[in-house]
Amino acid sequence: MKLVTCGLPYANGMLHVGHLRTYIPADVYVRYLRMMGEEVVFICGSDCHGTPIVVNAEKEGMKPEEFIEKYHEHFIRVFNALDVKFDYFGKTTEEHHHERTKEIVKRLIENGYVYKKEIELAYCEKCERFLPDRYVEGICPYCKSPARGDECDQGCGRHLEPGEILEPKCKICGNNAVFRKQTHYFFKLTAFEEFLRDYLSKLSGTENALNYAREWIGNLKDWCITRNLEWGVRFPLDESLVLYVWVDAPIGYISFTEKATKDWKKIWLEGKAEIIHFIGLDIAYHHCIFWPAMLKGSGYSLPSAVVASGMVKIEGKTFSKSRGYVVWVEDEYLKAGFNPDYLRYYIVNYTSHDKDLNFSWDVLKDKVNNEIIATLGNFLFRILSFAWKNFGKLEMEVEDRVLERIKETKEKIVNAINKWEFKSASDAIMELASFGNVYFQNSKAWELLKSDKKKAMKVVANCLQIAKALMILSYPVMPKSMEKVAMAIGLKLSNCSLQDALKVDKEIEIKKPELPFKKIEDEDIEPLKKILVERFSGKINSEIALEDFKKLDLRVGKIMSAERIKNSKKLLKLIVDVGDEKRQIVAGLAENYSPEELIGKLVVVLVNLKSAKLMGVESRGMILAVDVAGKPILLTPEKEVKAGERIK
């Protein structure tokens, strides 16, 4: 039995192409294993705890529960659309996950791997909370440049211990923070050095992950595993603290397995299964060092392999959300209507799993049109239509050399998959398709048809066997498309094993084949390329549909009252008549308008904007204005109209 997991996506943002570098190969791997006769459990889930989620939820005026739900549902939607099929896709907010986490932490405590220590933490008196290091800004005590709480990121690059930073400020509200002593709890990672050294020498997986882990091992530090937060798994020894996300997130692998299979104990307690983690290289440390130590310390089974994917680049540029080098899976790829199998093939075939992958729309088009369609799709379609038009039903007599060629391909794939070399596996498929094309071309079956129909049928039978093998062998990479093509020969791929590629039927009846793939045209990718260019240059010029515009409830509003908000230079609290009701809206108008001159003015209001709190004052809606050199200029109707009039 094998358990395959994928790094949990953090429920703090949409999925982009970079994420898929882990999930798609893992899904392909699982599908191949199953077709090789392995029993596999495949799980994943949303990582829902941690400070950024709390902070971002607050920013959007949402509860963390609602906030993560939005992304959790998005993950499920996208994985379904891409045919990444987990046996269970959970959430770390689930009750039983909290229970499992506490149970493991209790075991660590019982076994003496957790100790307490008083440390000094930045505390914001205004926000009334302790600030995680990342939310503190100040001055580096060594080089005096501006720095983050944990690291002098702009100056000398030194790691800063809690309490070292000078002039600490809260990054959330901007006020000065103070240091307060507090007791926190640490995991004794240093106690596992010998164990880890030995473990890592046996751990299997990709070299990139293992190399990193081996480098870090001489340099272990104990981890602070508690945080000052309300959101997360309660720490059993002190209910006012919550566990650090990296404690509970990997435990999701266990708790989700519990949901996926009754055999979970065999996997996680009895060591009767291989545990294979697919991750991005950025979390290799957690999976090769921290996680095995936690498992060892609490008596659970250890992972047998860590498979780390390389980085993703976008149009040759280092991936960066803030700089705009990102491609969103749902809003861009899927919405454009591309076959999900194209992306699956691209990610699996572009380069070795542990090397950098460049995502480019032009390359996508080339690979799809030249490889998937011209080589594979074309062979399948030309054979199926030829067989259907000229024979309808075929007696299957297949030459040994053809079967031999299929067998070679199959073995190549099995070997490659066992080494996580997805590119070699998918290359082998294309080579077989190419072999098919050459064979058919040289046989000149269309001429034989006139001179020797029997011989022609033998040729077609050989090709049909190759076609069938191609469908079976490429099913894990392109499930949707292959299922569609396979209908022409009545083949149910979900029941097939790889071995079936060599099975010769007595006869095959052909139904009218459908084109398996649609080409990608320049027009299809131009808008998407443009989005990237614009995003990189900072413009928001992408076209939206009319429906998108219609989602905006824009109305004329009449300002009934206006007053300044205390301690704010810009903000005014307005009561605005929007027709059916009078609303309180906070607007940043004070620098250009006095409250008095605003009363009675007609303005443009976005009515259905999610409510938010600004300076502690609730705001339901937004007043539209032009921004000229940082100062607002109001928009107002050219003729007198009633308040509440809809803007179209």
Place this chain on the structure above:
RNA sequence: GCCGGGGUAGCCUAGCUGGUUGGGGCGACAGACUCAUAAUCUGUAGGUCGCGGGUUCGAAUCCCGCCCCCGGCACCA
């Protein structure tokens, strides 16, 4: 700085326990064919294998020095 990975034709890449003329794919060019989504098939051009030195009968492949690119150097989710 330290550590890891890499630098092979316009682009991507195999080879790297040394040995016949450095493979493959895309693109380019020429031809063939028509069953097929102008798809396919055949052929051609294109390389100082990052730079310099060394070992050897012989090095992309081993050793030394140098240059360049990418990533990591941890509690960041």
